[in-house]
Structures are given as structure tokens and as C-alpha cells.
Amino acid sequence: MATDIQAARLLIHRAAWLKDQKQDFIMASAMAKYFAAEMAMKHTVEAVQIHGGYGYVSEYHVERMMRDAKITQIYEGTSEIQQIVMSRMIEKGILY
Numbered sequence: 001m002a003t004d005i006q007a008a009r010l011l012i013h014r015a016a017w018l019k020d021q022k023q024d025f026i027m028a029s030a031m032a033k034y035f036a037a038e039m040a041m042k043h044t045v046e047a048v049q050i051h052g053g054y055g056y057v058s059e060y061h062v063e064r065m066m067r068d069a070k071i072t073q074i075y076e077g078t079s080e081i082q083q084i085v086m087s088r089m090i091e092k093g094i095l096y
């Protein structure tokens, strides 16, 4: 979990850095948004599982974190649309 979170953070920082440098950041931002959203969903589901029944009930914050993670796969460009953006970039020879 910690490794994926750190990897997502680095992708986000790279996309932000490219934007600050006024360089093309379409591929970098699609990768960052896609990866961060997927990892957030994967690991909050796992966090609910680790907590067992307590993970499911609303008294604990972990179920809220799972729902909050889900929306990141949907808004501001769904994960599927980020994949389309990335595939179009790869077609143009932009790999990262």
C-alpha cells in the first residue's frame, strides 16, 4: 500500500512539475490521475477488508474513504477515459 501511494504521489508531482515547466503534461497527468485513482480504490477496499465488519459500518471512517476513492475513478475524467487519452498519446509515440 505504501509503495503504491508513494508511486502515485511521484506521478502527480511529475505531472505538476511538467506543467510548471510549461511542457506537455497530457500523458503525465492522465497517468497520474489513472494510477492514483486505481490505487486509492484498490487499497481502500483492502483497508475495509482488514477492518472486517468494522470496516463496513459507518461508525468507522474507512468505509467513507472507500466511497471517496470510488468517485476519483469517475469524476474529472473516468479511468476508462484516462486510458483512452494514454492510448492516443502512445499512438503518437509519447510513452510517458
Ligand SMILES: Cc1cc2nc3c(=O)[nH]c(=O)nc-3n(C[C@H](O)[C@H](O)[C@H](O)COP(=O)(O)OP(=O)(O)OC[C@H]3O[C@@H](n4cnc5c(N)ncnc54)[C@H](O)[C@@H]3O)c2cc1C
Pocket (backbone or CB within 6 Å): 071, 074, 075, 076, 077, 078, 079, 080, 081, 084
Ligand atoms: C460527486 C460528483 C461531482 C462531480 N463534479 C463535477 C464538476 O464539478 N464539474 C463537472 O463538470 N462535472 C462533475 N461531475 C460529473 C462527472 O465529471 C461525470 O460523472 C464524469 O465525467 C462521467 O460522466 P458520466 O457520469 O456522464 O458517465 P458516462 O460518460 O455516461 O460514462 C459511464 C461509464 O462508461 C464509461 N465510458 C464512457 N465512454 C467510454 C468510452 N468511450 N470507452 C470506454 N468507456 C467509456 C465511463 O468510463 C463510465 O465508467 C461530478 C460527478 C459526481 C458524481
